[in-house]
Amino acid sequence: MPGNSFGSSFRVTTFGESHGGALGVVIDGLPPGLSLDLAAMQAELDRRRPGQSSLTTQRKEGDRFEILSGFFEGKSTGTPLTLLFRNEDADPRAYESTKQLYRPSHADYTYDAKYGFRDWRGGGRASARETVARVAAGAVARQLLAPMEIVAWVQRVGPLSAPEGLDPSREVVDQSPVRCPHPESAAAMEALIKEVRSEGDSIGGVVHGVIRNVPPGLGEPVFDKLEADLAKAMLSLPAAKGFESGSGYAGTLLRGSRHNDPFAATQQGIRCTRNHSGGIQGGISNGMPITFTVAFKPVATLFIEQDTVDREGNPAKIRPRGRHDPCVLPRAVPLVEAMAALVLADHFLRARAQGTGPFLP
Amino acid sequence: MPGNSFGSSFRVTTFGESHGGALGVVIDGLPPGLSLDLAAMQAELDRRRPGQSSLTTQRKEGDRFEILSGFFEGKSTGTPLTLLFRNEDADPRAYESTKQLYRPSHADYTYDAKYGFRDWRGGGRASARETVARVAAGAVARQLLAPMEIVAWVQRVGPLSAPEGLDPSREVVDQSPVRCPHPESAAAMEALIKEVRSEGDSIGGVVHGVIRNVPPGLGEPVFDKLEADLAKAMLSLPAAKGFESGSGYAGTLLRGSRHNDPFAATQQGIRCTRNHSGGIQGGISNGMPITFTVAFKPVATLFIEQDTVDREGNPAKIRPRGRHDPCVLPRAVPLVEAMAALVLADHFLRARAQGTGPFLP
């Protein structure tokens, strides 16, 4: 199958380019009768929106959606819900001068190699602008999943790390423009991002995520383990380069006797007394919070001259123009949450299909 | 869709339990007329086989496959190729005494939560024994992908790390039972694993992988990025807890000006002068080696008494019996390679379907 759809029972298909006519998403499999909270959806989109703070690109997009189908009398109809976003501030002129050049660590070369030519206007389909459609779909999925709660935050920017063990609410996360819930760290991160931007450079970092109130029994054995689908979801985000579930890389340093999570009876049922497993065992949720991290590389667009070649392979210098974020992390937070919501919604419906987990007879 | 299949154009479906009648795999979409090298397939399986060295479980399985279908006169027919593995040394008695108890950090509790009951004989479907079917399928995929070359090795066991920058052949990897291509590191790792085993404990680590000779243009935009599918593939392996593509977590510490990979013309075509991208840009291969890492947690089975509960939630002590590896890393190497082969084979056929990348007209 082609690569622009995600999920099997809750299935989203996105379309659109950065500077084309529009972007959008078709959501198929959404249960009928869901009273969609459109304001909550817009609020999610506003968290991703460019220009929301001085840390982000100044491209001006309202990112307001039009519902094209699947919504009637305030409720989902059960047929495809389609959301459309017109590009308002598309301005491909900035890309005219460099359209023959391959921007380093961008998808220019690989799109040419794959498709023979490419929409050179701002990355085309490869642009992070595509994620507006994912955030919209994630906001719908979130409403299906309540009372599950998905929270992500910026844990690290470059070398600046917030303390371990944070477990914040979304409100606290949103109190800083950098979306780090630890105020001192947030302030330092903000300063670093501004410094990097002033140099025309960029910086990466790490997002942490937690999903609370997940019932035991979601996820599939073998290939579609919950953590496998989360890994795919996160690595499908622009600039993502790593994923950890639960204890992740740090856990590999421990002996099993320190790493294993003992079981105990609690009021909610059988739970673990620690959570190195990150809420998933054998690919299936165990009722503990699902925890994970995602690594994002420094943004590839720099306002510094770099070596490259043109389409014929001739050496060239490039100094991109356009409007970009010096650090993707603050705006990555809603993307990570959206992808987590898509994974959970799909597994929720799949568990219901088979009559498993929370749907056991 | 249910979770026991992987890939869309090169599609594998595995079945079977650790101590049931048999395990197997159906491969659908395999091109016809492929002269399968059965000895090479068995050699791959032997790399995964239990009992191959003193570092691994002493369960005795020949892991010899029977071809049930799809193979005629020495060639693949283009119809489903089915490979069957009989369990020879199944011995569920070891699990009788603990079948009411939840082994910490195993899938016992989550399988019960998902399915209402479970095959308690050695993990049933959740057993790593399922991976014999994946290795067999991967060995077939590898023959389709030649001259692409997939090599994985043990880079770290617990705190013991081999030097960075290794780029070994498979032959060198296999020279040590621990499958680390750096002899001094391998010796230290081997000693550590033996020490851990003597304590009844277990230890984790990190596998590195490289895929060479990948043509530019494989991978899909948006959801089925090559690194997204690799991430899913790797996180679907038992005990896997993390995945990095290219520079991974370490790359998040760099500024973009240090992280970006400049382009240059070479005899093979346009390539990068470094490889922080790990051979993938915008989800699509760029002709550089694809590089990645996978984190594996310490094995959950310990021969040490641990706290747990039984199915009714009563506190209990458990001290598992059975036969297990104290460290999954040496045997994880062929699993990682197999999953990488399945991802590449699928994207190879998908690129051909659409007429992209190496199949551009």
Add this chain to the structure above:
Amino acid sequence: MPGNSFGSSFRVTTFGESHGGALGVVIDGLPPGLSLDLAAMQAELDRRRPGQSSLTTQRKEGDRFEILSGFFEGKSTGTPLTLLFRNEDADPRAYESTKQLYRPSHADYTYDAKYGFRDWRGGGRASARETVARVAAGAVARQLLAPMEIVAWVQRVGPLSAPEGLDPSREVVDQSPVRCPHPESAAAMEALIKEVRSEGDSIGGVVHGVIRNVPPGLGEPVFDKLEADLAKAMLSLPAAKGFESGSGYAGTLLRGSRHNDPFAATQQGIRCTRNHSGGIQGGISNGMPITFTVAFKPVATLFIEQDTVDREGNPAKIRPRGRHDPCVLPRAVPLVEAMAALVLADHFLRARAQGTGPFLP
């Protein structure tokens, strides 16, 4: 998976309701670099358009499409091609008075039974207006398939049948508004449809189809036989009630010695000397023309009073208003062709993925 997508390698997803904001289609998997003939696409849409002759509904829709994505500098980009149709003459007022009643042989009751409520405006998602999106996608598929040639025509309206053995061009088909290539039959059919309409009644009939220049080797064994996918495609059309491949029901009356198609060598290669198989053997194309028929029931909307019930089950009389065709057949012709094109395009790309049929090395 949900039911609004079709095809696996050439994959279309449609969305939209009869009187909602818009209808559309996302085509994923389309090869890049295809110079789309937009005028040819519009010409196909005009063949399906309401109001094109006195035989069809007088709803006024230009059915002009906007390309939202996947098209750049006159060519397909290889990323999702999205086509949008705004509803221009939506007028749900005609349905207000009957929205509590179940129109006989419509999908009103079943949509309520499935979804708990429904978009009652003109059938909502169940409206034949959805097929505008399929015709657009089919017109794209057709360009991919050239020089394959897909022609359908009206063979029978009620009891009025054209002679057997027609093998017309599309130009001849379009010479009558009823789309029957046999002028005398066409005239009689046209008169019958007008008579039926004057009575407020409706009438069914049969469409024949042929696909020429199909290379041998398309189609899959077992479940995705070419005729199985054609059958599904055709039965997914509104009002379709039957499908025949090749000799169909009539062939069941013959003995095998009369029914079998002998092989002979020709300049094009090995072909059959007759074509009871309808161009497909074992589910795979054999190089002969693919032939099939589709039965369409009389349109359910009548302007005659009928017995029914309301949502609470109370007996009621209904006399629908709205704008409808008295006979779906003339406009079914482009629908049948479109669905045939979608099936062929998908199997064409699937054969290429596996390297079979015309893509054998």
Add this chain to the structure above:
Amino acid sequence: MPGNSFGSSFRVTTFGESHGGALGVVIDGLPPGLSLDLAAMQAELDRRRPGQSSLTTQRKEGDRFEILSGFFEGKSTGTPLTLLFRNEDADPRAYESTKQLYRPSHADYTYDAKYGFRDWRGGGRASARETVARVAAGAVARQLLAPMEIVAWVQRVGPLSAPEGLDPSREVVDQSPVRCPHPESAAAMEALIKEVRSEGDSIGGVVHGVIRNVPPGLGEPVFDKLEADLAKAMLSLPAAKGFESGSGYAGTLLRGSRHNDPFAATQQGIRCTRNHSGGIQGGISNGMPITFTVAFKPVATLFIEQDTVDREGNPAKIRPRGRHDPCVLPRAVPLVEAMAALVLADHFLRARAQGTGPFLP
């Protein structure tokens, strides 16, 4: 995707060739905890078994299955259920002499055209023997669907038709070896089949099917309409050439005023007072019996000399050997039922995933 799987939530994958090692099926998505009635499964298989009466091929196959996985302590585990059939009476020698010739109206030529070569032993993957795996899977699906009731029967053999309006039980159907529930018709059909066989010839016919006790609300809008999936399922059977839903081709002769099915309130809820729709409206079940027909062509294997060509195109005479049915109809009955069960099981689980139809909250 390749073509050897069927269904999306209840997903079966079959494998195997007529004279290879074994045939089998993997069922993925089966709910856990189902107490499978193995004797009932075997009884279904016995209905399909060769050699069951003097009307069928004398190949001797016990068609006894081995459960390889997914079954523990008498119940389905929720993981893949795999059933294996060893070929016991494989005897490819009969095919040696004709392996260079293309049997008319068989899949010999198309398999060569698709795959470049073929397993010539008795049709290989194209053999109707593959359906043993479908019948086994259908027997499992049937247990999931109770109290839905699926009954098929032979309505016509060649020109000999049973009276219209039959609505038999399975017990009555099985009272004649020809599986026609009308004794006089059955006797005549049996005589005709024997006559045809004595001439070395073959004959086709029509199977009717009914599915009772289907809850309203199963089926998907647009592409995966219930009748579309049934059409595909039936046309995927060997020798199937036509499908009708409800009134089918005959219904096209009626005016809408005679064809429409009026609604009325009944004790079971809102139902129709006639059933031209065949239990499906807008692709979704309406609570009435689902009715359909399937046309099967005369078997292609004749014991009469026929004209053909060899692989190089040289003219040749062929007079096949081997063991075959002169009329596929009696054994087609369990195949039709099995495919219907697979379609219904899939839509049942899909409705549950989305929370629709019988699963509306």
